[in-house]
Amino acid sequence: MCGYVGVIQKKIHQSYDELSNRLRASAERISHRGPDDAHEWVSKDGHIGFGFRRLSIRDLSEAGRQPMHSHCARFTMVFNGEIYNHLDIRKKLDGISSQRWQGHSDSETLLAAISCWGLEKTLTLLDGMFAIALWDRSEQKLFLVRDRFGEKPLYYTQQNDMLYFASELKGLPDLGASFGDIDQEALQTYFRLRYVPAPRTIYENIKKVLPGEIVIYSLAGNHNLSYRKYWDTAFEAQKSVDTGYAGSREEALNDIDSLLNQLVERRLASDTPIGTFLSGGIDSSLVTALAQNQSDNAIKTYTIRFEDERYNEADEALKVAKHLGTDHTEMSVTESDALKLIGNIREVYDEPFADPSQIPTMLLCQLARQHVTVAISGDGGDEFFGGYSRYLQIENDWYSRKHGTQNENLARSLAGLPWHVIDKGAGIFRKKPNRFGPKVKKSLIKSCANSLGAFSEHYSGFWRDGLPLKGVSLDDNWQFGRTWPLDEGQMDSFGVLKSLMVSDGLIYLPDDLMVKVDRASMAASLEVRTPFLNQDLAKLCWSLPTGWHINQRDGLKQLLRETLYKYVPQKLVDRPKKGFDVPIRDWLRGELKPWGAELVNSTNAEVCELLDMEMIRQSWQEHQKGASREGDLWPALMFLSWKNEE
Missing domain, CATH: 3.60.20.10 (Aminohydrolase, N-terminal nucleophile (Ntn) domain)
Structure with missing residues (x-):
């Protein structure tokens, strides 16, 4: 590395x-x-x-x-x-x-x-x-x-x-x-x-x-x-889908288990100390279990503990570590830790980058580097095995959208109404800012989406009721799915769920997850290896019927769950997915508030030429009064911080 x-x-x-x-x-x-x-x-x-x-x-x-x-x-x-x-x-x-x-x-x-x-x-x-x-x-x-x-x-x-x-x-x-x-x-x-x-x-x-x-x-x-x-990921996925998988579901489980064991074994080769990231979730628990199964000594494992139980998985990770017999270390992350790290983010990422899990990822890499030079992670499991809950929601809603009777022209006209004025009047008698207007506007814009790419971005995108940028036209504000990588023929062949999985493998995986991990790990001089990111495993996953991975009845990531149950008791890992999120919502009202307030009140001339600062300040004020605007605010704050330090 x-x-x-x-x-x-x-x-x-x-x-x-x-x-x-x-x-x-x-x-x-x-x-x-x-x-x-x-x-x-x-x-x-x-x-x-x-x-x-x-x-x-x-x-x-x-x-x-x-x-x-x-x-x-x-x-x-x-x-x-x-x-x-x-x-x-x-x-x-x-x-x-x-x-x-x-x-x-x-x-x-x-x-x-x-x-x-x-x-x-x-x-x-x-x-x-x-x-x-x-x-x-x-x-x-x-x-x-x-x-x-x-x-x-x-x-x-x-x-x-x-x-x-x-x-x-x-x-x-x-x-x-x-x-x-x-x-x-x-x-x-x-x-x-x-x-x-x-x-x-x-x-x-x-x-x-x-x-x-x-x-x-x-x-x-x-x-x-x-x-x-x-x-070409899309082309290879298409070939795999066209060829299909000839075996039974049980044979597929055996193939996944065998191949993952081989991939983990290869990634354990090192002339320097090695460990794993262990969140207690399916992906990290499985790669840790496979690594420990192939090691004569206790594998070193690392996890992050949050004070806020809504985001904390450290207890679950500890139970998995004890079951596997790893040498486990955890680190507690507080608002103060985040505040200390904020000033380093621009130096680490160079470009504006606003996945909030960058903070615990940086801290986790720093922790692991105190003991090892190489760490194994579970990144990629969600994209190839169907791990995101939005997949099922999008499939349901897209089916309803395609078979509904929405009038696109009417929806566009209604979305153009001055909802902020309506909201302002409706919010006079409420202590908490009224967000009814933007919610209606987002829903109307989403109903106008005429492609799966544009539609799906409404479930993972931000500033969906209008970008806080100067000189952005209405068409630009409504232009969702600009990075959608699949054509109509591919989507027809893949179906909704596999289209979402392949698309995430093409865009979200390399440009968000891998950027986050690479920059955070290399800033700490730590190498991170990912067993799930292998072409043979990807082809195998794409070739399998989507319903084996994920379906409305059984839920997410079925094949990977069943593989994990061979090594870890189901009761230790069978719970709702939390992801590697952080309590940014509360932090921006707590110790990060002075930092954020200074940024949103920036008078930097170049920033004011680029951004609609009034729109950002309004979002900040709404958040401070109780509205949940952290999803939109974090990219704005990261850009402002990046630009001010440029």
Whole structure:
């Protein structure tokens, strides 16, 4: 696990020494991603250079040092991540080549495989998380590659015949890159979703490599950038659905159990201490149970305890830990802890990012890093096994919507009424702010949604009755589903529930969950591994009848629950899903109130040009008087905090 930066220049704008110095300074900005080693490399002709910071996990010797050169001298690579099946790949290489290994790192295996089979064939063999920058000296091309499910980040920008790239945004300016202005489309999406999906970033000039994508920069010719997909989640899901699963439900349970055991076993390989995150929920309990089942010693487990029992799962996690016999550690999180952490969020995430569980995730990673260098998490279980309660609600409501008799034009007209005025009059005699108008308006707008993507965003999106942005048209305010990734044919094939699962795997998983975990963990110099994020497991899940996973009668995540019951008694884990939420609603009326009040009363000129501050202040005041506005307020506060510290 590491971090890197790099530059490729068509014309020599920066001398060899200047480029080396820039790479060193830039890589130092992301040294938290790799505090164990530092190294820079610039090609002899000065066209390309890499800067690298290493977090040593496998092969702690210099044999695992990067940038790494292939034995044939054709390729130079920097690589962030882990290839869990690299020993299997080594065996294949040993059978067909005379490769002489210098060490036992997965980086050396990866580079040897690319030298033998080429990049794209090698990528099809990998079980791992990775962001790769590969220089092909023979073809004079740079390849930027990101893993299938977006676990590892990679940013890039093309400016002045130069391509700059880095593991984090903060690494780009010292290379000479310019961020540019705020991307208005990205800003609208951020306020709706609380994150910015790839390939956009909050800045106009900067892009993210998409999951499963190869970005190619060629020094030759006029068209420098091209793009290829080596993995397309929607396409692979479609193939799996079309092929279907030939076995019985019992056989599917056995296949899931067997494959998850294999995936956990691979992710336990480390030359440094390893543990697991244990919330007491289905996903984390299962990966912990499988890890403990394969370990001779007590696995170290970590959890967060909240004082507010509505959000606390620490007691349940402790019961699971005792049953499994793990070495368990928990940490209590208070409003004061959150307040202390707030000032670090911009430094950790670079872009505005407003998933409130970022706070306990950062604290959990800091706790685990005191004892281990690697942690295993249960992320991905919800997307592949049907774990979100909104799925069933959306299916019910979408069916009613499709078969109802709503008049879209009438609904649009009614939604345009001055509901805020009506609310103001109706709220005169109530102590608590009246929110009847916005609720009606949201319902009317939702009833106009003519696609599953737009409809589903009303269950997970924010500022649904109007974005607090200057210059946003009515059409923009009503434009839901802008990031929906599936076409009509795919949705017809998948059905509602599987469409929602696949969509979350394409957008929410990589751009929210993986961003949250990667930045929080790497800020603490901790590697987090996710057994559920594997292409074979994903294909298996997609091939199964949706009703085996989730249905109106039996509820959520049935197959994963039954797999877990083999290892943990049902009574310890069979309870309603809480998620990794935090009591932001109360915190914003408590110790976070002074911080929030200062932000919403900002007079920053650029902020006032971008945001409708009066609208945000009104939401803040309503929240303080008892309305529940934390869902809308948190992205506004995170943006204001990010912008004020820029």
